[in-house]
Amino acid sequence: xxxxxxxxxxxxxxxxxxxxxxxxxxxxxxSLNLILSLVIFLTVIINYQKGLWWALGGGLFLEFYxxxxxxxxxxxxxxxxxxxxxxxxxxxxxxxxxxLMILGFLGSVSxxxxxxxxxxxxxxxxxxxxxxxxxxxxxxxxxxVLNLIVLAIxxxxxxxxxxxxxxxxxxxxxxxxxxxxx
Amino acid sequence: xxxxLRQSRLSLILxxxxxxxxxxxxxxxxxxxxxxxxxxxxxxxxxxxxxxVKINNIYSNxxxxxxxxxxxxxxxxxxxxxxxxxxxxxxxxxxxQEFKIQQDFVAATGLGAVTAKVxxxxxxxxxxxxxxxxxxxxGIKVDFxxxxxxxxxxxxxxxxxxxxxxxxxxxxSRSRLAALVQNEAGSKGVVVGEHGLSLKIELIPNNDLIKExxxxxxxxxxxxxxxxxxIGKISRILSEPNSFFQTAAIRPQVKIDxxxxxxxxxxxNYD
Numbered sequence: 001x002x003x004x005x006x007x008x009x010x011x012x013x014x015x016x017x018x019x020x021x022x023x024x025x026x027x028x029x030x031s032l033n034l035i036l037s038l039v040i041f042l043t044v045i046i047n048y049q050k051g052l053w054w055a056l057g058g059g060l061f062l063e064f065y066x067x068x069x070x071x072x073x074x075x076x077x078x079x080x081x082x083x084x085x086x087x088x089x090x091x092x093x094x095x096x097x098x099x100l101m102i103l104g105f106l107g108s109v110s111x112x113x114x115x116x117x118x119x120x121x122x123x124x125x126x127x128x129x130x131x132x133x134x135x136x137x138x139x140x141x142x143x144x145v146l147n148l149i150v151l152a153i154x155x156x157x158x159x160x161x162x163x164x165x166x167x168x169x170x171x172x173x174x175x176x177x178x179x180x181x182x
Numbered sequence: 183x184x185x186x187l188r189q190s191r192l193s194l195i196l197x198x199x200x201x202x203x204x205x206x207x208x209x210x211x212x213x214x215x216x217x218x219x220x221x222x223x224x225x226x227x228x229x230x231x232x233x234x235v236k237i238n239n240i241y242s243n244x245x246x247x248x249x250x251x252x253x254x255x256x257x258x259x260x261x262x263x264x265x266x267x268x269x270x271x272x273x274x275x276x277x278x279q280e281f282k283i284q285q286d287f288v289a290a291t292g293l294g295a296v297t298a299k300v301x302x303x304x305x306x307x308x309x310x311x312x313x314x315x316x317x318x319x320x321g322i323k324v325d326f327x328x329x330x331x332x333x334x335x336x337x338x339x340x341x342x343x344x345x346x347x348x349x350x351x352x353x354x355s356r357s358r359l360a361a362l363v364q365n366e367a368g369s370k371g372v373v374v375g376e377h378g379l380s381l382k383i384e385l386i387p388n389n390d391l392i393k394e395x396x397x398x399x400x401x402x403x404x405x406x407x408x409x410x411x412x413i414g415k416i417s418r419i420l421s422e423p424n425s426f427f428q429t430a431a432i433r434p435q436v437k438i439d440x441x442x443x444x445x446x447x448x449x450x451n452y453d
Binding site for chain 1: 190192193196197199200201203204207208216219220223226227228230231233234235237238
């Protein structure tokens with residue numbers, strides 16, 4: 001129960017930062033998607049279920065403030081988790097930093113693509129209005145690059161703060177550490 | 183594949199939940215919950231937003247200050263360049279004006295003349311001579327007079343090369359000029375320089391009456407120097423009681439040490 005509350009609290013904090021803090025900055029910083037980056041990180045590094053729950057929670061929180069049609073963000077995030085999990089299980093099976101970066105980039109681009117498609121679909125069904133911005137291509141490709149930076153920061157913060165990654169990833173270690181672990 | 187499908191069960195459940203929520207949202211069933219959530223978080227969001235704006239403003243102000251400092255530096259550089267350009271233009275203008283006056287004078291007298299630029303000065307401290315950028319190729323010879331403005335003599339050519347010449351200024355100790363005072367007697371004398379500092383006229387007969395502000399001109403006794411070129415005005419009488427001749431200090435009409443353009447008067451029949 002405490003874990004769920006901690007996760008909810010973290011989710012809200014992150015959501016508030018994304019909605020109320022980052023948006024005060026100019027593009028491309030305002031286009032940073034912290035929730036997406038964290039969802040990708042959780043899916044690859046922690047586990048699939050956690051990624052899904054964060055996708056649902058984060059997506060719903062962002063829906064309240066999003067200009068997109070209701071549901072587009074959440075569905076896109078959940079589908080991204082599914083996609084990344086599929087890619088991770090079948091193609092990028094080693095949990096390396098590079099795998100995370102590649103999956104992060106693919107996930108971010110796919111997310112943008114999904115938002116675009118779902119936005120168009122929902123507007124066709126009369127569930128709202130959707131339009132492409134003037135800086136569409138700029139906003140389409142810049143966020144994935146920035147999300148990679150955020151992912152790298154999250155990754156190294158986690159790497160420094162926990163021993164978990166050190167057990168999972170191949171890393172350059174001293175002889176003493178190797179002896180101790182095996 | 184089986185694993186993937188098994189794992190997808192949760193995602194399908196969650197997607198179904200979302201679809202349900204979308205439906206409830208569009209029929210307005212969850213609108214009160216949405217509003218409550220927004221209401222609960224809005225004070226915190228307001229604070230966070232204000233903080234973001236403040237940080238952004240600080241950053242913007244820093245950026246503006248940096249831009250202003252850069253612009254200021256650029257403008258300062260421009261001012262320096264313009265000052266230099268302005269100074270150069272003023273110098274050129276002065277030279278052109280000087281040149282015109284000299285040309286007008288030469289044209290009025292009907293004498294031959296070569297206008298030259300001063301390109302240097304003799305570095306010896308006890309010598310007052312200048313180097314000009316015209317020489318024997320332009321017909322300049324030793325002892326030809328140098329004038330400035332409208333007929334004020336400033337020196338004599340002392341050495342000539344093909345495309346340059348050296349001239350001793352009238353305040354040099356070596357300079358000697360046959361002169362006369364424009365007084366009633368038309369007193370004749372010799373103007374000599376005094377260590378580059380001043381001029382004096384010597385050998386004026388004792389019984390001739392000279393006074394301050396009398397104009398001293400060239401006498402025309404020297405074959406290369408025409409009569410009537412202004413040397414200066416008498417500033418002080420230096421006569422001694424038991425002397426046969428009078429001496430007087432002369433105040434030059436121009437600043438001899440700041441010449442930039444001079445005219446050399448040519449005597450066509452002089453060898």
